[in-house]
Amino acid sequence: MTLLPKRTLGKTNLEVTQLGYGSMGLRGPATWGVRVVDDEAADQFLNRVLDKGINFIDTSPDYGVSEERIGRFISSRRNEYYLATKCGCDYIQHEDHLEVLHTWTKDVLQRNIETSLERLQTDYIDLLQFHGGNAETIQQAGLIETLLDFKAQGLIRFIGSSSSLPHLPGMIELDVFDTIQMPYSCLAPRHHDWITKAAESGAGIIIRGGIAHGGPDAEIDRPALFDVWTQANLDELCGESMSRAELILRYTISHPHFNTTIVGTCDPEHLDENISSLCKGPLDSSLYDEITSRVKTILEAPESRKP
Ligand SMILES: NC(=O)c1ccc[n+]([C@@H]2O[C@H](COP(=O)([O-])OP(=O)(O)OC[C@H]3O[C@@H](n4cnc5c(N)ncnc54)[C@H](OP(=O)(O)O)[C@@H]3O)[C@@H](O)[C@H]2O)c1
Numbered sequence: 001m002t003l004l005p006k007r008t009l010g011k012t013n014l015e016v017t018q019l020g021y022g023s024m025g026l027r028g029p030a031t032w033g034v035r036v037v038d039d040e041a042a043d044q045f046l047n048r049v050l051d052k053g054i055n056f057i058d059t060s061p062d063y064g065v066s067e068e069r070i071g072r073f074i075s076s077r078r079n080e081y082y083l084a085t086k087c088g089c090d091y092i093q094h095e096d097h098l099e100v101l102h103t104w105t106k107d108v109l110q111r112n113i114e115t116s117l118e119r120l121q122t123d124y125i126d127l128l129q130f131h132g133g134n135a136e137t138i139q140q141a142g143l144i145e146t147l148l149d150f151k152a153q154g155l156i157r158f159i160g161s162s163s164s165l166p167h168l169p170g171m172i173e174l175d176v177f178d179t180i181q182m183p184y185s186c187l188a189p190r191h192h193d194w195i196t197k198a199a200e201s202g203a204g205i206i207i208r209g210g211i212a213h214g215g216p217d218a219e220i221d222r223p224a225l226f227d228v229w230t231q232a233n234l235d236e237l238c239g240e241s242m243s244r245a246e247l248i249l250r251y252t253i254s255h256p257h258f259n260t261t262i263v264g265t266c267d268p269e270h271l272d273e274n275i276s277s278l279c280k281g282p283l284d285s286s287l288y289d290e291i292t293s294r295v296k297t298i299l300e301a302p303e304s305r306k307p
Helices: 039-051 066-080 106-120 133-138 143-152 168-174 192-200 211-219 224-229 244-250 268-279 285-300
Strands: 006-008 015-017 019-022 057-059 082-087 125-131 154-161 177-181 202-210 260-264
Touching: 015 019, 019 268, 039 066, 039 268, 057 224, 057 260, 066 082, 066 106, 082 106, 106 125, 106 143, 125 143, 125 177, 133 143, 133 168, 143 154, 154 202, 168 177, 177 192, 192 202, 211 224, 211 244, 224 285, 244 260, 244 268, 244 285
Parallel strands: 019 057, 019 260, 057 082, 082 125, 125 154, 154 177, 177 202, 202 260
Antiparallel strands: 006 015
């Protein structure tokens, strides 16, 4: 087994693998998107994630059957992974799709924690994150106290915020979170300085979108991201030996305040590729600077579509 490098996740002091696992792709049928992973593949994949040494898994009550599958297929290995889920999730399961809503009340948080513990087949969650929201609403509803109460009861160990602009600065300013999760990659770098600000507040940094959804090789077309790649001619910088995914992932981990990135994949070959890329470490600074400069030029052009 390749020994995955670890980082201390901010105030939590948890030693997490720099490559975590984002389990949204295991959400199952009647949710959203085109691809459905069946139970057998989910079982094999989750066990493979642990066999490869990944020790940090992110999920949410509103990722369909993701929590339930983690509980069914790997709760017997609970001491091998840190578990992060979310709250504020007020979803409705329709016959053919899942309607995802977020509601900021104590009742919803209480329902989320009870359901998550049951589905995940565990007595405690390592990290409970607000799934979006904004500082004012969360504060006015007394929801930070609710999370601290869960912590006092031993139901959770740490509290976090999963956010993005424009709500992210307010969440950082609250200065109560052990971790902050946000999207970031070389193709969508607008949170670059906010990662630094969040880390300076002492929060552990969890990056999502760290492989830019697969970049130009993505199964689901994301034109705004693809445009950035093409216009910046990043293929030229991959050279002979580096895949597009490797360049994207190694750029993400080059951020000086990066702790872990919860890349989502349901493809064993992609998982192996991501592990191998991560083990190569950050990009050398001249390549990193060249990518940064090319992407900046594209994104600052008046006609650019912002990813
Ligand atoms: N608001 C929130 O809190 C929030 C929002 C979104 C996501 N998240 C969390 O963040 C995690 C990751 O987010 P994400 O899925 O949006 O972004 P992501 O990890 O950047 O992208 C996942 C996509 O990248 C593809 N991929 C992975 N490795 C690849 C490789 N080596 N080559 C080509 N394609 C590759 C995957 O397809 P394959 O399966 O084919 O590999 C998948 O479609 C989620 O699972 C979830 O846990 C949180």
